[in-house]
Amino acid sequence: MRLHRSALAALTFWTCASVAEPLPQDWVDQARAIGYEAANSNIAYSVVESLTTEVGPRLAGTEAEARARDWAVSELTKLGFDSVTVEPFEVPLWERHIERGRIVAPGEQPLVLVGLGGSASTGDAGVKGAILRVESPEALQALADGSAKGKIVFVDQVMARTQDGAGYSAAVRKRRETGEQAYRLGAVGALIRSVGTSGHRFAHTGQMKRAGTSDLPVVPTAAVSGADADQLGRLLDRHDSVEVELVLTSEYLPAAQSGNVVAEIKGRTRPDEVVIIGAHLDSWDLGTGALDDGAGVGVVVAAAKALMDAMPEGPDRTLRVVLFGAEEVGLVGAKAYAQKHQADLDNIVLAFESDFGAGDIWRLDHGVADDALPLIKSMTAMLSPWGVIPGKPGATGGPDISVLAQAGVPVITPLQNGWDYFDYHHTPDDTLDKLERHSLDQNVGVYAAILSVALREGVYFK
Amino acid sequence: MRLHRSALAALTFWTCASVAEPLPQDWVDQARAIGYEAANSNIAYSVVESLTTEVGPRLAGTEAEARARDWAVSELTKLGFDSVTVEPFEVPLWERHIERGRIVAPGEQPLVLVGLGGSASTGDAGVKGAILRVESPEALQALADGSAKGKIVFVDQVMARTQDGAGYSAAVRKRRETGEQAYRLGAVGALIRSVGTSGHRFAHTGQMKRAGTSDLPVVPTAAVSGADADQLGRLLDRHDSVEVELVLTSEYLPAAQSGNVVAEIKGRTRPDEVVIIGAHLDSWDLGTGALDDGAGVGVVVAAAKALMDAMPEGPDRTLRVVLFGAEEVGLVGAKAYAQKHQADLDNIVLAFESDFGAGDIWRLDHGVADDALPLIKSMTAMLSPWGVIPGKPGATGGPDISVLAQAGVPVITPLQNGWDYFDYHHTPDDTLDKLERHSLDQNVGVYAAILSVALREGVYFK
Numbered sequence: 001m002r003l004h005r006s007a008l009a010a011l012t013f014w015t016c017a018s019v020a021e022p023l024p025q026d027w028v029d030q031a032r033a034i035g036y037e038a039a040n041s042n043i044a045y046s047v048v049e050s051l052t053t054e055v056g057p058r059l060a061g062t063e064a065e066a067r068a069r070d071w072a073v074s075e076l077t078k079l080g081f082d083s084v085t086v087e088p089f090e091v092p093l094w095e096r097h098i099e100r101g102r103i104v105a106p107g108e109q110p111l112v113l114v115g116l117g118g119s120a121s122t123g124d125a126g127v128k129g130a131i132l133r134v135e136s137p138e139a140l141q142a143l144a145d146g147s148a149k150g151k152i153v154f155v156d157q158v159m160a161r162t163q164d165g166a167g168y169s170a171a172v173r174k175r176r177e178t179g180e181q182a183y184r185l186g187a188v189g190a191l192i193r194s195v196g197t198s199g200h201r202f203a204h205t206g207q208m209k210r211a212g213t214s215d216l217p218v219v220p221t222a223a224v225s226g227a228d229a230d231q232l233g234r235l236l237d238r239h240d241s242v243e244v245e246l247v248l249t250s251e252y253l254p255a256a257q258s259g260n261v262v263a264e265i266k267g268r269t270r271p272d273e274v275v276i277i278g279a280h281l282d283s284w285d286l287g288t289g290a291l292d293d294g295a296g297v298g299v300v301v302a303a304a305k306a307l308m309d310a311m312p313e314g315p316d317r318t319l320r321v322v323l324f325g326a327e328e329v330g331l332v333g334a335k336a337y338a339q340k341h342q343a344d345l346d347n348i349v350l351a352f353e354s355d356f357g358a359g360d361i362w363r364l365d366h367g368v369a370d371d372a373l374p375l376i377k378s379m380t381a382m383l384s385p386w387g388v389i390p391g392k393p394g395a396t397g398g399p400d401i402s403v404l405a406q407a408g409v410p411v412i413t414p415l416q417n418g419w420d421y422f423d424y425h426h427t428p429d430d431t432l433d434k435l436e437r438h439s440l441d442q443n444v445g446v447y448a449a450i451l452s453v454a455l456r457e458g459v460y461f462k
Numbered sequence: 463m464r465l466h467r468s469a470l471a472a473l474t475f476w477t478c479a480s481v482a483e484p485l486p487q488d489w490v491d492q493a494r495a496i497g498y499e500a501a502n503s504n505i506a507y508s509v510v511e512s513l514t515t516e517v518g519p520r521l522a523g524t525e526a527e528a529r530a531r532d533w534a535v536s537e538l539t540k541l542g543f544d545s546v547t548v549e550p551f552e553v554p555l556w557e558r559h560i561e562r563g564r565i566v567a568p569g570e571q572p573l574v575l576v577g578l579g580g581s582a583s584t585g586d587a588g589v590k591g592a593i594l595r596v597e598s599p600e601a602l603q604a605l606a607d608g609s610a611k612g613k614i615v616f617v618d619q620v621m622a623r624t625q626d627g628a629g630y631s632a633a634v635r636k637r638r639e640t641g642e643q644a645y646r647l648g649a650v651g652a653l654i655r656s657v658g659t660s661g662h663r664f665a666h667t668g669q670m671k672r673a674g675t676s677d678l679p680v681v682p683t684a685a686v687s688g689a690d691a692d693q694l695g696r697l698l699d700r701h702d703s704v705e706v707e708l709v710l711t712s713e714y715l716p717a718a719q720s721g722n723v724v725a726e727i728k729g730r731t732r733p734d735e736v737v738i739i740g741a742h743l744d745s746w747d748l749g750t751g752a753l754d755d756g757a758g759v760g761v762v763v764a765a766a767k768a769l770m771d772a773m774p775e776g777p778d779r780t781l782r783v784v785l786f787g788a789e790e791v792g793l794v795g796a797k798a799y800a801q802k803h804q805a806d807l808d809n810i811v812l813a814f815e816s817d818f819g820a821g822d823i824w825r826l827d828h829g830v831a832d833d834a835l836p837l838i839k840s841m842t843a844m845l846s847p848w849g850v851i852p853g854k855p856g857a858t859g860g861p862d863i864s865v866l867a868q869a870g871v872p873v874i875t876p877l878q879n880g881w882d883y884f885d886y887h888h889t890p891d892d893t894l895d896k897l898e899r900h901s902l903d904q905n906v907g908v909y910a911a912i913l914s915v916a917l918r919e920g921v922y923f924k
């Protein structure tokens with residue numbers, strides 16, 4: 001059976017859509033035409049340009065994120081969605097204040113670093129200690145309780161650059177666990193080599209297990225840039241002791257306002273059956289979140305608008321665009337969405353999202369019922385003009401959508417090329433000029449083509 | 463005559479060294495052999511690695527610059543120079559403290575900026591004002607006295623990327639003059655689009671006319687990154703008023719310690735005739751000064767060491783390596799050197815320096831007597847294996863050496879490829895990983911080959 005399927009997949013790949021059932025050729029033609037048209041609109045870029053310019057950074061729970069919701073409501077209403085709603089929820093708010101680090105011995109040198117979201121505060125006086133370097137989270141975990149007393153732990157693990165994001169999945173444990181592990185060891189602070197691949201001197205932030213919400217307390221924890229991690233490594237090679245001072249102050253508010261923005265194009269014949277496309281509205285506080293996740297917002301809004309224009313009478317099913325709040329700080333918006341709509345999750349035919357930058361989509365991963373695999377194959381073949389190849393099962397649909405996937409909603413992941421995404425991700429360098437417009441447009445085309453099929457009544461993924 | 467010369471130059475270029483007089487072929491062969499050998503040593507890289515690792519940033523007048531002098535004395539002594547001397551002088555010291563900027567209206571957004579060296583301080587309270595954008599220093603100068611009262615002036619001129627550094631020469635006026643022009647206009651502060659070409663979110667510092675030493679007082683002045691300048695531009699396109707807040711605090715000390723480090727290989731037959739090669743030891747405070755000017759230090763030290771090894775009995779003339787202090791803040795070390803050695807400047811046969819990063823040398827510019835032009839042509843032909851083409855007259859030898867050139871010393875500029883130098887120059891991103899080792903080695907080869915000719919008795923450039 002497995003053999004049979006992979007033979008079929010190969011056939012599909014090499015011989016194009018005609019052998020792949022069950023999509024009728026006229027559906028394929030229409031989907032492609034809608035996709036081409038969608039890719040030619042300039043809407044995605046102008047959406048990202050507007051969001052990143054008018055709002056800029058939009059950390060979950062801040063006034064800036066509230067402005068992003070206002071922006072979204074205004075833009076989506078202008079674009080002609082049938083309904084635009086804000087669904088509020090609360091989120092813990094962690095805000096950085098002073099962040100400063102320097103090597104104090106053997107000679108004074110500044111460090112480029114950034115606090116991790118949820119880090120404990122050092123207070124204005126800061127902390128000082130000798131560096132204890134380990135190569136990995138595993139090596140850190142293997143150390144005995146109290147064995148880094150008074151020191152500053154430094155987890156110097158290098159992240160692999162990969163097309164599919166596998167390097168990130170492997171590296172993110174370091175960001176999540178170092179703070180609490182360092183506490184267990186008795187350290188006064190912790191540093192990690194940034195979870196990122198930038199060859200420039202940027203530190204990458206991101207959420208760690210949060211002070212007060214983790215099983216263990218955490219120490220003040222920051223990420224240093226790759227160049228600074230290299231510098232620490234060279235100094236540790238030369239000197240018995242390298243001392244560092246960290247001043248990382250921050251403020252923690254347990255319950256601030258956030259919200260999801262939900263816009264719908266009502267289905268004509270099956271209004272209760274819903275296809276969801278998502279992206280997140282919040283960003284980290286350093287860059288303007290052009291790639292993470294302004295690009296996703298642009299792609300899903302532009303794709304939805306293309307469907308609206310291609311089907312003035314409305315699609316069969318309802319298309320729901322969800323711009324999640326508070327993704328970065330722990331999928332808080334996605335969880336709030338799933339809880340609020342718990343009773344209706346069965347009506348979601350398919351959900352997918354865009355939250356991996358603006359690189360070309362090259363693979364269609366999926367988390368659907370076995371019965372829907374021929375449909376996925378056929379849809380993949382339909383996407384071949386955009387260079388999409390057959391993907392893998394077990395997809396979770398992306399960070400926010402994974403919450404729905406866990407609740408049994410069928411999902412797909414139109415996988416983007418993430419080769420350089422982590423050069424910018426969670427740094428001040430995530431700004432508008434990094435968008436590859438041609439790739440952004442390719443994404444819009446693929447999303448619109450997929451939607452034109454998924455919104456047809458009778459097409460099921462479970 | 464002009465025609466004749468350029469015809470000769472063309473001949474030289476196409477037919478190689480044999481037609482170019484007056485260098486004997488065995489000199490050319492020896493120079494090339496010494497150059498090849500020099501380029502194969504790993505000394506330049508290990509010098510830069512050591513300086514940038516052990517000392518890191520080394521702002522003129524600071525304890526870090528003093529450490530750099532100690533480092534240089536120790537390294538040059540270890541390498542076997544006949545004498546290593548520190549020649550002290552005083553330099554004004556400007557140090558940045560807090561630097562923070564944000565857009566406050568129409569909506570709050572942080573700015574990536576950095577104070578310019580010599581900027582006035584805003585005090586802890588900062589300054590706030592509406593942006594007045596102009597396109598160029600010329601447009602700024604054209605405004606009437608008092609016409610930017612209470613505003614923050616923003617000079618949004620884009621720097622051209624060029625191979626030969628011409629874009630920098632054109633852009634640097636903006637950095638020098640904006641602070642005092644803004645004062646004349648009654649502004650409370652000033653911003654410039656960074657003098658630089660980085661496509662990443664770095665602001666570039668550099669010296670402006672210094673508070674207290676300029677004809678006019680200056681306002682607090684900072685450079686914003688290219689992305690932030692773009693963002694301000696887009697907001698100004700959309701809104702009548704864009705307000706910015708700047709907190710730029712700094713401290714000014716009129717007389718701190720600096721010094722030049724001078725190392726010599728004594729001449730055997732003509733010890734009083736001197737060839738100088740220079741670089742600067744100080745750097746800005748943000749990066750580790752790997753390209754500006756760690757690379758130059760590496761090149762001249764490695765080239766001198768290659769000569770030492772190739773001529774165990776010593777060269778005819780004295781080779782003097784000058785590692786200037788306090789270049790960045792106004793060629794203070796170069797001026798101190800020229801003053802101290804005023805009586806001996808006539809004995810300098812030739813002077814050149816390396817202070818333009820680590821790109822390949824591609825052209826040999828010159829500022830020598832007309833009688834020496836055939837020699838320059840011949841030397842250029844000698845350098846053809848390294849891809850060097852005939853250069854232009856009127857060269858000043860580089861920033862520090864220009865002070866000697868003005869005093870009548872013959873100079874050359876082995877011009878480096880500066881295509882991406884200003885991506886890193888004066889930013890935190892000027893770190894060791896940016897060095898192209900192959901190009902660094904090419905520089906060492908060219909320097910060593912030139913030296914092997916210039917150190918011969920009887921070879922004159924004036």
Ligand SMILES: [Zn+2]
Nearest residue numbers: 280292293355
């Ligand atoms: Zn994201």
Ligand SMILES: [Zn+2]
Nearest residue numbers: 284292328426
């Ligand atoms: Zn993110």
Ligand SMILES: [Zn+2]
Nearest residue numbers: 742754755817
């Ligand atoms: Zn320089």
Ligand SMILES: [Zn+2]
Nearest residue numbers: 746754790888
């Ligand atoms: Zn410089």
